[in-house]
Amino acid sequence: MISTTTEAAIRTYKDRLETYGLLSIKGIRKAFPGVLALDNVELRVRPGTVHALMGENGAGKSTLMKIIAGVYQPDAGEIRLRGEEVSLKSPLHALKMGISMIHQELALMNDMTVAENIWIRREPHNRIGLIDHGKMADMTSELFTRLNIDVEPGASVRDLTVAQKQMVEIARAVSHDSDVLIMDEPTSALTDREVDRLFTIIRDLKSRGLGIVYITHKMNELFEIADEFTVFRDGKYVATHLSTDVNRDDIIRMMVGRDITDMFPKVDCDIGETILEVENLTLPGVFHDISFKLRRGEILGIAGLVGSKRSNVAEALFGITPAASGDIRIDGQSVSIRSPQEAMAHGMAFLTEDRKESGCFLTLDCLANIQSALITQSHVHAGFVDEKEVTRLCSEMAQRLRVKTPDLYQTVENLSGGNQQKLLIARWLLTEPRILILDEPTRGIDVGAKSEIHRLISELAGTGVAVLMISSELPEVLGMSDRILVMHEGHVSGILERSEADQVKIMDLAAR
Amino acid sequence: MENSIGLSSPKRARRLPAEFNIFLVLIAISLTFEALGWIFQGQSFLANTQRLSIVILQVSVIGILAIGVTQVIISGGIDLSSGSVVGATAMISMSLAQVATARAVYPGLTDLPVIVPVLAGLAVGLVCGVINGALVAYARIPSFIATLGMMVTARGFAKWYTKGQPISFPTDSFAWLGAGLAPVWIFLVVAFIMHILLRYTRYGKFTYAIGANAHAARVTGINVERHLVKVYAVAGVLSALAGIVVAARGLTAQAGMGMSYELDAIAMAVIGGVSLSGGRGSVAGTMIGMVIFGIIISGFTFLRLDAYYQEMIKGLIIVAAVMADVYRQQKRKAHR
Known part of the structure; x- marks a missing residue:
């Protein structure tokens, strides 16, 4: 009962x-x-x-x-x-x-x-x-x-x-x-x-x-x-x-469904000759038959959903996890890139997706973070780093990118995400790359810093740097890119010209 | 909102160096012993040059390897083999430094110039260090395990070398390396060189970078594996140098020499603010850590505390230093 x-x-x-x-x-x-x-x-x-x-x-x-x-x-x-x-x-x-x-x-x-x-x-x-x-x-x-x-x-x-x-x-x-x-x-x-x-x-x-x-x-x-x-x-x-x-x-x-604001000041610039050519790049089980061309002064956006293996392609290009087969040509010359050092020797730079995981040296100061890539290549005499010159270059670059910090001896873990990202960009710009690979360049940073980074990317392209930009934010890809390569589950599902691309087309190629 | 950096050169803002807090701890501990000295012994602890020079001599020998261990810890690893390398080096260098009158290990190789035992000893350390480094960097064995293996092996080698017999009667020139304040001078030179190396050279900058984030270091174009081998090799050479000094100072070499020095060295580094998670620390910090370590030990002797208590207290100090490190890390994480 x-x-x-x-x-x-x-x-x-x-x-x-x-x-x-x-x-x-x-x-x-x-x-x-x-x-x-x-x-x-x-x-x-x-x-x-x-x-x-x-x-x-x-x-x-x-x-x-x-x-x-x-x-x-x-x-x-x-x-x-x-x-x-x-x-x-x-x-x-x-x-x-x-x-x-x-x-x-x-x-x-x-x-x-x-x-x-x-x-x-x-x-x-x-x-x-x-x-x-x-x-x-x-x-x-x-x-x-x-x-x-x-x-x-x-x-x-x-x-x-x-x-x-x-x-x-x-x-x-x-x-x-x-x-x-x-x-x-x-x-x-x-x-x-x-x-x-x-x-x-x-x-x-x-x-x-x-x-x-x-x-x-x-x-x-x-x-x-x-x-x-x-x-x-x-x-x-x-x-x-x-x-x-x-x-x-x-x-x-x-x-x-959101409006594309004019947050992304893409400046039209002259696109030059092909600098990077990738053909049938394959890493079995990860990505297959990736082919594309990247030209001087061009921004090639790479769109796709999580799991489309965009970052893996970038890591292969930069020699972190080299591809098993396929061809990478720089200036028409076939090259073998088995390590980041080799990629850097060919004028490449790679801003990784995860700032904390593979970018910043959080316990070190801004100066150490900015100079790390540069001093693997130059400004070292008999083992000694040319402190004066390197410090000058770092501080100039930090100013150019408007890094906000009391001084360059500040530990990076105390900086905001946007400033950390700027430091990493500064690190790579000091190496004067010809090919810049950016993986989620504005992830997790506030709107102001975001548009500054966009302006900078655009400026770089204007000086003839070829930019490969992976981004999960469609407005960013659409706003910044000259062409958009869409990936789906490790394959290239399409390459769209700036004029024909819109959000629906990209999602269509990305989601299948 | 923070300001954008200044327009002129990047002036360092007024900020106390990281070592300042540890220095305060050193002063606090010294003053505590001073007070206890007057209360219990009716005399000063610090105003006693003989006692102070003993403290400094004691820590200098271990300090030589602590400097090597410091840079290994900064690179994100650990070196447990340093004490055993001291033992192995002491045996080998002493066996090549004997005078002809003794029952020499190598009767045909006596009265050699001092450079021979020194170079042979350093070579032993180099080999041990390179093996450690290769195991850590290329075989990807955790440094704790790789150097633990070396710790046991090198100690075994030291015992096997003369089947446990001590080796004595070095040449005068060899004995000179450990006489008087020689160990202190050797330590100071080593510390100075390492300070320069860590601060102003690519070697140092790569070491910090790898310890702070090995993955990022690789992406940034640093050959992480090759560099780690160098770091462990340098640590091995410095352990060997300590081994030579220990043997020269004792005028005899025994297989058990340097026993548990590795733990003292690690403790000195950690007390001095070198973070066990890598990427943080300095030679200056380790030097302050050394002095704190020495003062505490000699302070307890001064207070006539039983030697058994001293060992137990040493253990507590090591744990306390690591706890302080862990606490600092957590505070930083919470802050983020």
């Missing part, structure tokens, strides 16, 4: 579920130093549905998912789970509250077995308190049968294919009996058949009443699996619709 209070409680619970859905996010704000990643975003996931989250690179999807999974804490806003406001303090806390996340980068422990990975921290124990491996294997088999997954529970995770690992991650998430399952581009490494199997599993989970948040870049997936979708753009909420209500073009428009 259910008491009236319990009945009332159930009724309120149902009401709340009705009002708020399974998971409801409102007014979430999250800032990182120098960037506002999320600004007042919302999301509402109903039980028994797949809710796709769409948006360009950097729209804030992954940040929001990390907030929902307890990895980041929001600066403001509310998260409601089954109608009740919650504050998720850690991934473990989120997991206990019924939220599981399948990460884009797989988070399995390679040296443990499949079963151990799934039941970690929850291993069944036998009478004397040791882990009962037999029972654990049985539990795994049971789970896999239910989900129709064909993986050996005792296999070592290291020996699995990427798709199998993906399945194990999904099984692990399901095994927690979570109500909300977050999938961050789960199909990026799967074949069509594997995708089909994944979708079968997702539909099964849906029928059990789970709410699934599904991040994807792929349009066809959206229409196949999602019931509803929400679009983010530049960290802001754009719209939520039923996926049956819209078509592909509508969504692309929602994703990119």
Whole structure:
């Protein structure tokens, strides 16, 4: 016999579920130093549905998912789970509250077995308190049968294919009996058949009443699996619709639909003869048959989604991870570039994508950061650096780029992202490159510094430097480039002239 | 909002050098012992030239290898083999520095000019250092493990060399290298050269760059592998120099010489502000760290503290210094 209070409680619970859905996010704000990643975003996931989250690179999807999974804490806003406001303090806390996340980068422990990975921290124990491996294997088999997954529970995770690992991650998430399952581009490494199997599993989970948040870049997936979708753009909420209500073009428009401001002062300049020619550059499993030409004074933009391997091509050109086959010609001469030193000897410079990871020497001062590339090549006599001359050059370059710092002896970790980026650009400009490769030159820096960097790139092209610019920001690519090369999953999917390029065409080539 | 940098030359803003705080710690510790001296011993701790010269002599020998270890730590690695290299070098150089009257290791090779044992010793250090460096840079073995292997191997070699027998009776010219204040002068010359090397040469700038961010250093066109071999080689040579001085000073070489010197050297560097995560530190810092280390040890002797306590306290100092380093790193991260 259910008491009236319990009945009332159930009724309120149902009401709340009705009002708020399974998971409801409102007014979430999250800032990182120098960037506002999320600004007042919302999301509402109903039980028994797949809710796709769409948006360009950097729209804030992954940040929001990390907030929902307890990895980041929001600066403001509310998260409601089954109608009740919650504050998720850690991934473990989120997991206990019924939220599981399948990460884009797989988070399995390679040296443990499949079963151990799934039941970690929850291993069944036998009478004397040791882990009962037999029972654990049985539990795994049971789970896999239910989900129709064909993986050996005792296999070592290291020996699995990427798709199998993906399945194990999904099984692990399901095994927690979570109500909300977050999938961050789960199909990026799967074949069509594997995708089909994944979708079968997702539909099964849906029928059990789970709410699934599904991040994807792929349009066809959206229409196949999602019931509803929400679009983010530049960290802001754009719209939520039923996926049956819209078509592909509508969504692309929602994703990119902003005006191109005249933030990017591209100066037209004379384009000279071809300086760099790349033919059929291939690194098996990463990128294939990359061919293009780059001319003096030209800015060639490279667009593409995350995972299109744009950065890998740049790293191959600069000799960090050389390509396996293909031809690189500079001034018509076939060259072999096996190390950054060799690339620099050919007049190349490479501003890497990740400032902190592969750019800055954070513990060192500005001077040391700016001069590092220069002194590998010149201004050294008998081992001694020509301090006076190098300091003069560095300080001139820092002034030219308007680096804001009290003096050049300031430790770089104390500077803003924009100033760090300017220092790195200064580092490469001092080597007087003929070919400048820029990978996300304005990522994570504020608007003012951004337009200064754009002005600078444009100026450099004006002096005859050939620029290869990878960027995930379509307005930047469109505003700056003379031509735009679009990549999709390690292949060149098209090269557009400035006059014919627009956001929709680029997204079309990039998303396929 | 910060100002854009000035128009003239990049004037250094008034800022205290990073070593200043450690220097304050040194003064605080010295004054503490001074006060304790008057309270418990009724005499001054500092105003005693004999005691001070013993402190300085003690730390100078280990200081020579601490300078080498400092630049390894700045490059982002660690060298645990330095103490054992001291032992191996002491044995080899002494075996080539004996006078004819003794029961020499090499009866045909006695009374050689001092340059022979010195060069042979330094060559041993160079070989050990190059092996360390190659293992770290090319075989990509973590420096902790690579140099741990060298630590055990070099110590084993030192014992095997004379089957555990000590080697004695060096020539006068060899003994001179360790006599009186010679170790202090040798240390000061080494420290000065390393200071110049780290600050004004490409060698130093590459070392800091690699320690700060090895990946970025590679992208910037530095041949990281080749440079690391040089760094470990220099450390090996300096350990060998310390080994020669130790042997010359003791007028005898034993396989156990330099035992646990590597830990003292690392402690001196870390106390002196050299960060175990690389890219931060200086010769000046290590020198202050050395003096702090020496003062604490001799201070406890002065207070007639049992030698067993001293060892335990030494352990605490090392842990405390590393904790301070970790704490500084965390504070920086939080600040970012």
